[in-house]
Amino acid sequence: MLKLNYPRDKLEVIVVNDGSTDSTRAKVDGFIRKSKRVILINQKNQGKAAALNKGLKMAKGEFFVCLDADSVVTPEALNQLLPYFDNPKVALALPLMKAKKPSNLLQKVQFREYLINIFLKKLLGYLDCIHVAPGPFSIYRKSVLERVGGFEVGNITEDLEMTLRIQKYNYKIVQDMHAEVFTSTPKNWRSYYRQRSRWNRGGIINGLKYRDLLFNKEYGDFGLIQAPVLLLSGLLAMIMFSSIIYYLIKPNLPHLLNLSLVNFDILPFIMNWKLNFTMLDLSFPKVTIFFVMLFFTSFTLYLSHRFTKEKVSSKGALSLVFYLFFYFLLLGFVWFGIVKDFITTKEISW
Secondary structure (H helix, E strand, O other): OOOOOOOHHHOOEEEEEEOOOOOHHHHHHHHHHHOOOEEEEEEOOOOHHHHHHHHHHHOOOOEEEOOOOOEEEOOOHHHHHHHHHHOOOEEEEEEEEEEOOOOOHHHHHHHHHHHHHHHHHHHHHOOOOOOOOOOOOOEEEHHHHHHHOOOOOOOOOHHHHHHHHHHHOOOEEEEEEEEEEEEOOOOOHHHHHHHHHHHHHHHHHHHHHOHHHOOOHHHHHHHHHHHHHHHHHHHHHHHHHHHHHHHHHHHHHHHHHHHHHOOOOOHHHHHOOOOOHHHHOOOHHHHHHHHHHHHHHHHHHHHHHHHOOOOOOOOOHHHHHHHHHOHHHHHHHHHHHHHHHHHOOOOOOO
């Protein structure tokens, strides 16, 4: 934040230490000794929304920006986002968020996913259909945050809830394609599932909270398009996951029954196995649908990399293949886990 290319007398840096037990306080104290522009607020752990509201109360400027501790921003990002606020209807401007230094397959796939999400948000912005602002470096008009009542304490996806509230007040939200911010992504399945479970459960909870937007013409395309998608996306993901598993298992069920009779001695089966359309239960309509979906997904992937100035080949062929052919199955599997968590009333936390 201190390296932002912005007049020093117009920039406040407020660090809210939300009851951390690590060396956060000592590190910030070191920054304060070097720069008087950094303000440290220490409080008992109350959650991110409470920390944001504390910073909002202390902030004196016209615009309010949040930057998570695991994220970094490029020096020109602030200058690239602020011009959007020349339009008095704009309440929120979103940066180009990218995954920071992806090292393994899961992170590289998320890198591609983030680029596609940003590209789609840019398109949705033209329809006023953006439903969530990323936590790192989204810029809010402070007067709007104060008018709508600040961030909701206790909400597991306070950024999504605030975005929906801003939409309900009929303000504009815009997506930028140049102001880069880099954020850490989950490295393993457990942390990935925990993150996506929180995001998706928050989507359901807040989608139901703002159900009055659903098919409401007063909110334009957002009410007619994005609000229904927010609530139905999980169902669609599970239907797609179930359909593919069904069509893979159905034609091979007799083979599985035969294998059970020989205690699953698969070696003879493999030696005589031939891949054919019957075994995969393929038909012309199914093949056509598959290739149409593959085409549109590939084309969107290409455009998202082009408009975010990233090479499609930059993260390797394996991550590309995994994203195109398997990632949607992973998303569907996550949604089934979320349904299970809802049924068993399992709590989700940060």
